[in-house]
Amino acid sequence: MEKIDLDIAIIGGGTAGMTAMRSALKHTQKVAMIEGSQFGTTCARIGCMPSKLLIAAAETAHQVKECQKFGIYIKAQPQINGKEVMQRVQSERDQFVGFVLDTIDQYDSDKIIRGFARFKDSNTLIVDDRLEIHSKAIVIATGSTPVIPVIFHDLGDKILTNENIFELEDLPKSVAVVGTGIIAIELGQALKRLGVRVTILARSGRIGTLSDPVVQECAAKTLSEELDITVKTEISKINIKAGQVEIEFKGENTKTRIESFEKILVAAGRVPNIKKLDIQQTGLKLDPKGIPFYNPNTTQCGDSHIFLAGDISDYRPILHEAADEGYLAGSNAALFPKVSSGKRRSALTVMFSDPQIALVGQKFNELKSSQFAIGQVSFENQGRSKVMLVNKGILRVYGEKKSGLFLGAEMIGPAVEHLGHLLSWAHQQQLTISQMLEMPFYHPTIEEGLRTALRDVNSKL
Numbered sequence: 001m002e003k004i005d006l007d008i009a010i011i012g013g014g015t016a017g018m019t020a021m022r023s024a025l026k027h028t029q030k031v032a033m034i035e036g037s038q039f040g041t042t043c044a045r046i047g048c049m050p051s052k053l054l055i056a057a058a059e060t061a062h063q064v065k066e067c068q069k070f071g072i073y074i075k076a077q078p079q080i081n082g083k084e085v086m087q088r089v090q091s092e093r094d095q096f097v098g099f100v101l102d103t104i105d106q107y108d109s110d111k112i113i114r115g116f117a118r119f120k121d122s123n124t125l126i127v128d129d130r131l132e133i134h135s136k137a138i139v140i141a142t143g144s145t146p147v148i149p150v151i152f153h154d155l156g157d158k159i160l161t162n163e164n165i166f167e168l169e170d171l172p173k174s175v176a177v178v179g180t181g182i183i184a185i186e187l188g189q190a191l192k193r194l195g196v197r198v199t200i201l202a203r204s205g206r207i208g209t210l211s212d213p214v215v216q217e218c219a220a221k222t223l224s225e226e227l228d229i230t231v232k233t234e235i236s237k238i239n240i241k242a243g244q245v246e247i248e249f250k251g252e253n254t255k256t257r258i259e260s261f262e263k264i265l266v267a268a269g270r271v272p273n274i275k276k277l278d279i280q281q282t283g284l285k286l287d288p289k290g291i292p293f294y295n296p297n298t299t300q301c302g303d304s305h306i307f308l309a310g311d312i313s314d315y316r317p318i319l320h321e322a323a324d325e326g327y328l329a330g331s332n333a334a335l336f337p338k339v340s341s342g343k344r345r346s347a348l349t350v351m352f353s354d355p356q357i358a359l360v361g362q363k364f365n366e367l368k369s370s371q372f373a374i375g376q377v378s379f380e381n382q383g384r385s386k387v388m389l390v391n392k393g394i395l396r397v398y399g400e401k402k403s404g405l406f407l408g409a410e411m412i413g414p415a416v417e418h419l420g421h422l423l424s425w426a427h428q429q430q431l432t433i434s435q436m437l438e439m440p441f442y443h444p445t446i447e448e449g450l451r452t453a454l455r456d457v458n459s460k461l
Helices: 015-024 042-046 048-070 082-107 182-193 213-224 319-335 383-389 416-430 434-439 447-458
Strands: 004-013 031-035 112-114 119-121 122-129 131-140 144-146 174-178 195-202 227-231 234-241 244-250 257-261 264-266 270-272 306-308 348-351 356-362 372-378 394-400 406-413
Touching: 004 015, 004 319, 015 031, 015 082, 015 319, 042 048, 042 082, 048 082, 048 182, 131 319, 174 182, 174 244, 174 257, 182 195, 182 264, 182 348, 195 257, 213 227, 213 394, 213 406, 244 264, 257 264, 306 319, 306 383, 356 416, 372 447, 383 447, 394 416, 394 447, 406 416, 416 447, 434 447
Parallel strands: 004 031, 004 131, 031 112, 131 306, 174 195, 174 264, 195 227
Antiparallel strands: 119 122, 122 131, 144 270, 234 244, 244 257, 348 356, 356 406, 372 394, 394 406
């Protein structure tokens, strides 16, 4: 078996791994990145970008269908060519992936190792039983994989996940979507607007990562006006009949339904890719999921020379967070044992549904009830929202009673990806509610709704 020595070995060639590589190379050239599957980020290949391409097509179709509300009529209903929709998704997706792969190709061949790595001990990796790597420090950036519940294991190619749905040549005629997280709602709604019959089977009925009960209730009600959502679903039978998946199920306070679908989109969560690493060989202390305990401010596992970055940590599985962790992990691995803390950005999560959903800073369930006040605004009567006929949703902002500090917000509303960014910047700058109210608010804009909510919470501080 061939043997090599490195200063830093990076397992995984996605966003976190690639960023760790760039960071580590600033300190040493004895670095290699190991990838057993496909190089390229989850975002470009199977996540953010292809999903937004599908959503963009769906939004266009929806706008055409809804234009009569403005007094604009189209003689014929829009004809959706599923093959052309998927061709554009794949073509544009491949360009995004190509940009990532161009970066990989720029590295010297000795810095890229293809194969699956596992730990022999805390400093030694075995790659495909052909290469032994001894490294002073190791960064684990292996990402995550969709969870497929046991009940769906025997359905073969009837099962879709975000990892294969974008490879379809044509849109299916019907899809059952399992889950109500970001992937489930985004793709479920997009498919519905592109003419696919969609039923969403929710285990709990909770939408995304919302924790504020008022926003959660509004989100469930608003999305259910368009989508067929069954909450607290119990599936009693699954069969393949005439090439379709027949599901017998019932939800909370609903009768049993038996329906057939061409495909099942499983979006019931993701699990970190840790099983094949033989992580127990490192001697690290592991949590109940088998993930090493680590410090998110340093990415270091205990006081060891091993670091976690990206979705593997399950801390904030979002692209910009994975990049931040990768940079920090690569730097700390290079400078080990001189490990330093990095400044983490304010939490920001966006769901590109319609209406969009966003969470900023501290969530409702992370706040201490006696120490904060809430301000809110409904978008139903908000001026600019009504002008554009997107007047649905609610925004709730949280302020600390003693200091007046802006703590966080949860919202569902029109294009709240933009409000989310404004609020995340305010949160990271540690602004008070009164300081935020001193900022300009142009008329007429949706941002005026934010001002209403800020005034509301300010009056209670």
